[in-house]
Amino acid sequence: MAMDAIKYREQNRTWQKKYDALAPKAGDMAPDFELAGANGGNPVRLSSLRGKPIALNFGSYT
Amino acid sequence: MSLRDLYLKYRDRFEFLTIYIREAHPIDGWWLGGGAAGQLTGWLLRMGMSGRMKEASAIKPAIDIYDPKTIEERQTVAQRCENTLGYEMTTLVDAMDDAVNTAYAAHPNRLYLVGADGRIAYAGGLGPFGYKPAELGEAIEKYLAK
DSSP states (O other), rough: OOHHHHHHHHHHHHHHHHHHSSOOOSEEEOOOOOOOOOSSSSOOEEEGTTTSOEEEEEEEEO | HHHHHHHHHTTSSSEEEEEEEEEETTTSSOOOOOOOOHHHHHHHHHHHSSSOOOHHHHOOOOOOOOOOOOOOHHHHHHHHHHHHHHEEEEEEEEOOOOOOHTTOOOOSSSSEOOOOBBEEEEEOOOOTOOHHHHHHHHHHHHHHHH
16 A cells, blocks of 8 residues: 555656646636536536636545 | 635636546545544645635545546546535536646646636646645735736
């Protein structure tokens, strides 16, 4: 279990190091996306909300 | 100030979206465990997420989740997350290719503010330690003052 934790932690850190450098910065256009809701329906396209500021909260349950 | 505080304060003027992305600490991944060490680590992470000790104690992230392997499983966990954590804001679910998570380098958690013009007004740091709702609140105030 401890070895798995170390392995996954290193995988996460490698991923973060790679993609954090590419993350959008202040002033950049926000990458557009369209995603469905938690029930599988009600898709939302980010760009369709243009005209109103949006707070984006990324996360999971654990 | 917690994210929920911000939502309640600014929801009339800002859209708030939670994007559920792949699990940070699933049983079959970087699991924190259910023991004392796992509980303590989880509490410390929640402190970073909520910014307040009392709220951190009230937030109960799951410790019994396997990383979803299908979009249906991901939606089920997202619904449970939405109901339990009670952010109240709209939850969207990232696709299984993790494209949105990758585009925003969001894993394990991250905050952004997108202006009405579609440009990033605030790019929060990488969670858990860079996840700072209070900082988002400052960015919102700064945005409103423009």
